[in-house]
Amino acid sequence: MTAPAVPATTPAAAQRRAKAGIDRWAGLVELWLRAHTALVYAFLYLPIFIVVLFSFNANRLATIWTGFTFSWYQVALNDEVVQAALLNSFSVALPNALLATAFGTMAALGLQRVGRRLRIGFDALTYVSIIVPEIVIALSTLVLFASTFSFLNDTFGTKFQLGIPTIIAAHMLFNISIVLLLVRARLSGMDRTMVEASYDLYATPWRTFRQITFPQLLPAIVAGFLLAFTFSFDDYVITSFVSGPGSSTLPIFIFGQVKRGVTPETNAVATMMLVFTLAMLALGQLILTRNARRSGGGQAGGMAGMIAEQSG
8 A cells, every 4th residue: 555645845835935035035125115215315305405505615606616605695694685585575474374374273163163064165175275286376366366456457546466465365375274274183183071161160152262272272273373484485386476576585586596597695595495494394393292292192293194184
């Protein structure tokens, strides 16, 4: 009686060989992914690093490095054109941030008390204002202002024209939506028991809002203000469409300088804008992070997490 034939390979052995083959390729795949990631980050951030580096170049030619100096920052800060553009940027960004924060916060509080259908409609309008390409918003606001001002000027003999107020109005369309999403995300994660306890103790709605609701919303409101200020301060596309004589901001100034040739002064202005923008965003993130720690980590994701939470 002959013994049964033993299979050449068992399932366990085949599985070990397959795993060994996978492990042999895993190292190469990981190396390729790491290299690809490094190239992507270099593509994104290396040009920014070069702009910052050559803002300290002693040579006026931006492509030839001859030494290290801070003189171009002094030249930029003493340039009257840069000073006027900086003043216009603040004249646009600060009122825009204040108005967008006020209207966005009031809209978030109001949408808490409306019906589901009406709230869905407002949500759709909010997301559309964020999703629509900036060039479309710029063109549509330009057509609106041009046609409206033309009608008013011809009918009533007024002299409305594009300028700082039109830039502020155009920026608010986007920034109100950002503030609205941030405050609504905070409202959705807010503990309602303290509000209910305040009503049980016969507190008025205004006192409840002032002592209970507003302190809990304050980090989101401040973060929305900082984001609105930053987006308005750095915007070029919308500003270039709806700006008028004497209302050029820093982004418009930089673009105009680039068309005539990049200089270390232009790089210095761009670097100062970059540092200021990063400082504002870091301040907003710090405020939200501290609030997340106080509330038990409910908003650890920061500003992006709040927007993502509301979008979900």
